[in-house]
Amino acid sequence: MTFLRVLRWELFKLYRRPSSYVGFVLCLVFCAVTLFGFGWTQYRGREIQGLKIDASEYLNGPFFANFVLNIAFFALLPLVVATVAGSQLAGEAKDGTLRALLVRPPSRTLLYLAKATASLIWLELVVVFLLLLALLIGHVAYGGGDLVVFIWEYKSMGFWRVDAGDWPAVFALAALGAGASLALVAAVALLLSALTDNPVVAHVGTLGGFFISTVLQRLPDQVMGEAFKDLLPTTHMNFWHEVYRWADPSGPGVDRARLVEDVAWCGSLTVICFVAGLWVFRRRDVTS
Amino acid sequence: MPGPVVLATHDLCKRYRGRTVVDRVSITVERGDVYGFLGPNGAGKSTTLRMVLGLVRPSAGRVELFGRPPQDRRVLARVGAIVESPSLYGSLSGRDNLRMLADLSGGAPAARLDEVLERVDLRGRADDPVRIYSHGMKQRLAIAAALLPRPELVILDEPTNGLDPMGIRDMRALVRSLARDDGITVLLSSHLLVEVEQVCNRAAIIARGARQWEGEVAELLSGRRRVRLRARPLDAARAVAERLGAGVREVEPGLLHVTRDGAQGEVTPAALVASLAAAGVEVDEIVAEAPTLEEVFVSLVEAA
Numbered sequence: 001m002t003f004l005r006v007l008r009w010e011l012f013k014l015y016r017r018p019s020s021y022v023g024f025v026l027c028l029v030f031c032a033v034t035l036f037g038f039g040w041t042q043y044r045g046r047e048i049q050g051l052k053i054d055a056s057e058y059l060n061g062p063f064f065a066n067f068v069l070n071i072a073f074f075a076l077l078p079l080v081v082a083t084v085a086g087s088q089l090a091g092e093a094k095d096g097t098l099r100a101l102l103v104r105p106p107s108r109t110l111l112y113l114a115k116a117t118a119s120l121i122w123l124e125l126v127v128v129f130l131l132l133l134a135l136l137i138g139h140v141a142y143g144g145g146d147l148v149v150f151i152w153e154y155k156s157m158g159f160w161r162v163d164a165g166d167w168p169a170v171f172a173l174a175a176l177g178a179g180a181s182l183a184l185v186a187a188v189a190l191l192l193s194a195l196t197d198n199p200v201v202a203h204v205g206t207l208g209g210f211f212i213s214t215v216l217q218r219l220p221d222q223v224m225g226e227a228f229k230d231l232l233p234t235t236h237m238n239f240w241h242e243v244y245r246w247a248d249p250s251g252p253g254v255d256r257a258r259l260v261e262d263v264a265w266c267g268s269l270t271v272i273c274f275v276a277g278l279w280v281f282r283r284r285d286v287t288s
Numbered sequence: 289m290p291g292p293v294v295l296a297t298h299d300l301c302k303r304y305r306g307r308t309v310v311d312r313v314s315i316t317v318e319r320g321d322v323y324g325f326l327g328p329n330g331a332g333k334s335t336t337l338r339m340v341l342g343l344v345r346p347s348a349g350r351v352e353l354f355g356r357p358p359q360d361r362r363v364l365a366r367v368g369a370i371v372e373s374p375s376l377y378g379s380l381s382g383r384d385n386l387r388m389l390a391d392l393s394g395g396a397p398a399a400r401l402d403e404v405l406e407r408v409d410l411r412g413r414a415d416d417p418v419r420i421y422s423h424g425m426k427q428r429l430a431i432a433a434a435l436l437p438r439p440e441l442v443i444l445d446e447p448t449n450g451l452d453p454m455g456i457r458d459m460r461a462l463v464r465s466l467a468r469d470d471g472i473t474v475l476l477s478s479h480l481l482v483e484v485e486q487v488c489n490r491a492a493i494i495a496r497g498a499r500q501w502e503g504e505v506a507e508l509l510s511g512r513r514r515v516r517l518r519a520r521p522l523d524a525a526r527a528v529a530e531r532l533g534a535g536v537r538e539v540e541p542g543l544l545h546v547t548r549d550g551a552q553g554e555v556t557p558a559a560l561v562a563s564l565a566a567a568g569v570e571v572d573e574i575v576a577e578a579p580t581l582e583e584v585f586v587s588l589v590e591a592a
Contacts, residue, residue, distance in 0.1 A: 017379050096372070
């Protein structure tokens with residue numbers, strides 16, 4: 001009961017803080033820029049990775065939404081989650097409001113768990129908002145239809161099609177999966193937020209780590225070997241892409257071994273970072 | 289007769305990277321006290337209060353709030369506290385700040401919110417966002433938040449910092465009223481001697497991290513009452529005062545300060561004059577003086 005009470009107020013603070021809405025505004029900007037970019041580069045008439053398909057068959061609302069989600073997952077959403085979660089403790093320490101919370105009965109553990117949960121709920125709201133917004137804009141610009149899927153790491157499988165009646169479930173699972181995967185970024189941001197009184201350090205530290213990992217992961221295998229890439233967190237954060245394979249009845253189906261390995265990696269790292277953040281927060285002196 | 293102990297610290301220490309900022313501080317606050325925690329800036333007052341409230345972990349020593357350590361979070365429901373500047377959420381209204389902080393302390397009915405807002409004279413501005421409040425309004429709202437759960441102990445860390453003279457006067461009146469009308473024990477940290485002298489019945493003086501003195505404010509001042517004396521011959525006057533058991537100090541040429549609390553009991557100005565006359569000493573000036581807390585404080589801090 002106390003946890004729910006604290007969580008309610010943490011969500012209320014996010015809801016009333018203007019900076020919490022930067023993520024939603026960025027989603028709108030991101031969709032608009034992507035739409036503009038599609039038109040500008042005449043994406044409609046091009047081939048993708050040498051795979052020939054008539055543009056009129058794939059460029060529609062669901063395709064646009066899926067494209068936006070996949071790009072935003074590595075470009076926009078980490079930024080949003082790092083700023084929201086990174087501000088949770090360090091921001092309150094900087095503003096002095098952490099003192100007001102900690103001189104009251106709820107324990108530090110309870111407060112930390114409520115802040116972590118509020119960050120994850122907010123993150124999921126942003127992911128769902130982005131997806132719904134992209135669907136809306138995509139439908140208005142290109143109309144509806146089946147979802148044609150092209151996933152970079154499955155490029156050898158080419159394109160596949162998800163029926164119009166099936167893609168809402170695929171998107172729902174993708175939104176949940178992407179949110180769960182980004183919980184790792186939230187956990188790192190919370191850990192850094194517990195370590196410092198300056199939210200900028202938590203934001204920059206989290207994003208710096210995420211982008212370094214992403215860049216190293218994207219280097220050719222000749223430069224950065226696969227064994228090393230397996231140690232990078234971002235290598236395992238795409239586990240939610242398995243939902244697209246699950247939706248392809250004619251394909252090879254879900255790669256269960258990869259799914260288990262990636263979920264285990266991400267889940268373990270997320271739990272380790274959350275627990276480490278809690279450990280730090282319970283012991284730190286609040287001097288700000 | 290002392291009341292039950294509400295707050296006690298025992299040999300509390302805090303070290304940061306080998307530097308001791310609080311050094312074996314022991315204080316005892318009894319029920320009904322308005323207790324002044326007095327010290328110059330940087331003396332370790334806020335760090336001590338943070339340890340009392342569980343914000344900072346002591347390097348050594350312990351804290352008891354109502355006989356329990358502050359890690360027992362239930363005791364914090366009996367305490368209202370403001371540590372340093374008022375810490376409030378600027379994006380929330382004054383009322384929402386109070387609702388949230390009350391909820392975290394176990395909840396309070398809407399009528400109680402109005403009651404405390406009325407008390408700090410903010411009811412008319414309660415629905416405005418706190419970011420547009422003045423510093424004084426924020427300070428008053430923080431006091432309201434501290435009072436919401438009907439605490440038995442209120443800890444106020446430098447509550448008049450940044451207030452204008454009217455705000456300072458109102459704050460002092462509020463502190464007095466908390467103790468007098470509500471029976472709340474108050475621990476008031478301040479570097480303003482006049483504040484402690486006007487408001488507190490008991491106090492501790494802290495300097496360079498260590499407690500220099502603790503006790504009744506009146507006792508501290510009365511124990512240092514003195515007589516200012518100009519007389520001829522000065523050496524004869526000094527000898528007479530010393531025979532009475534008083535301490536004598538020549539503070540400037542021709543001027544003696546004679547302590548009234550002598551080894552053989554109180555040395556009254558009348559008794560001193562009689563003894564001086566009997567010894568043939570001519571008295572040019574004799575004035576009974578009570579030192580201000582400021583003088584006592586400075587002498588204790590300089591001695592530290």
